[in-house]
Amino acid sequence: MDKLIKKHPELAGLENKINNAIEILKRCYESGNKILLIGNGGSSADCAHFAGELLNKFNVKRPISNDFYAKLSTISSSALDTANVLQKGIPCIDLTSFTSALTAISNDVGYNYAFANLFYSLYNDGDVLVAFTTSGKSKNVIKALEVAKALNAKTITFTGKNGIFIKDLATVDLSVNETETYLIQELHLPIYHYVCKRLEELLFLK
Numbered sequence: 001m002d003k004l005i006k007k008h009p010e011l012a013g014l015e016n017k018i019n020n021a022i023e024i025l026k027r028c029y030e031s032g033n034k035i036l037l038i039g040n041g042g043s044s045a046d047c048a049h050f051a052g053e054l055l056n057k058f059n060v061k062r063p064i065s066n067d068f069y070a071k072l073s074t075i076s077s078s079a080l081d082t083a084n085v086l087q088k089g090i091p092c093i094d095l096t097s098f099t100s101a102l103t104a105i106s107n108d109v110g111y112n113y114a115f116a117n118l119f120y121s122l123y124n125d126g127d128v129l130v131a132f133t134t135s136g137k138s139k140n141v142i143k144a145l146e147v148a149k150a151l152n153a154k155t156i157t158f159t160g161k162n163g164i165f166i167k168d169l170a171t172v173d174l175s176v177n178e179t180e181t182y183l184i185q186e187l188h189l190p191i192y193h194y195v196c197k198r199l200e201e202l203l204f205l206k
Contacts, residue, residue, distance in 0.1 A: 004194045010177055010187060018191060021156045021172045022198050025090075028128045028154070029203055035092035036122060038115040038144055039132030039158075042185050044096035046132050046158070046192070053196040055089035062088040062204040090199060093122065115144035123148075129155045134184040136163025136175075145169035158191070160184035 001019070005012050028035060035054065037047040064072075064086050073083040095118045096102070105114040119129060129148045133141045136159040148155050149169055157163070157170040161179050176187040 001194070004190060008187065008190050011191065014174060014176070014191070017172050017174055018194065021174060022195055022202070024128055024154050024156065024172065025195065025199055026202055028126065029090050029199070031126050033091070033124060033126035033128070035090070035128050035130055036119055037092060037094050037096070037130045037132070038119070038141055039096060040138055040140070042181065043132035043134060043138075043158075044094075046185065046188055047094045047096050047130075049189075050130070050192045050196070051092045051094040053193070054092045054199075057087055058193075058196045058200050060200055060205060062200065064088060088204065090203070095119065095122075112139040112143055115140045116147045119144045120147050120151075123151060123153065125151075127153060129153055130158070131155065131166070131170075132158045132188065133163065133166065134160050134181045136160065136165045136167075142166060142169065158188045 001015055005015065011018075025035060037051055039047045064083070069083050072086070073080040095115060098118060101118060102114045105117045109117065129144065131141050131145055142165060145155055145157070145166055146169060154171045155169065156172045157166050157174060159166060159173070159175050160181075161175060161177050163173070163175050167173050167175070174188075174191060176184055176191075178184045178187060
């Protein structure tokens with residue numbers, strides 16, 4: 001954390017919130033649940049980036065269990081090859097990648113309800129919603145957060161200085177002290193990179 005704040009002093013004051021977000025995501029993994037991510041435009045790209053880091057090795061190897069290695073490796077030489085490289089991911093779904101479902105809901109019902117509908121359809125008790133909105137005003141994100149609140153789901157929001165519209169809907173609100181979209185996004189990246197690094201250390205370096 002010290003290294004993160006030293007490199008990005010604009011994030012000073014968010015230390016406890018970042019640690020709280022990490023703890024929520026850690027418990028989500030340990031309980032066998034998944035993370036669902038939403039956002040528009042550049043924030044959609046952040047969802048894809050974050051999901052990619054969670055599902056693939058970020059900084060260290062994530063070994064599979066010895067029991068599963070033994071089961072897989074005895075199937076065939078091909079399976080042994082897979083067993084030697086297979087790694088654990090942190091289960092998550094980038095809802096912005098559901099092109100057909102998003103466009104279907106947007107066409108039939110309305111774009112403002114697309115994320116809410118997808119989240120409600122895929123949610124299991126204990127899942128976590130991670131929402132990116134630089135403005136804090138994205139209606140489709142707000143509606144998904146409202147559904148999450150009604151389900152008593154844990155939510156983590158990435159927004160900017162003016163993201164006051166979603167503050168009451170977030171379990172942890174990671175608002176960075178910027179108002180311009182590109183500057184907000186530039187600060188979101190080091191936060192979720194740090195989150196990935198710490199999750200990997202806590203979950204796979206025991």
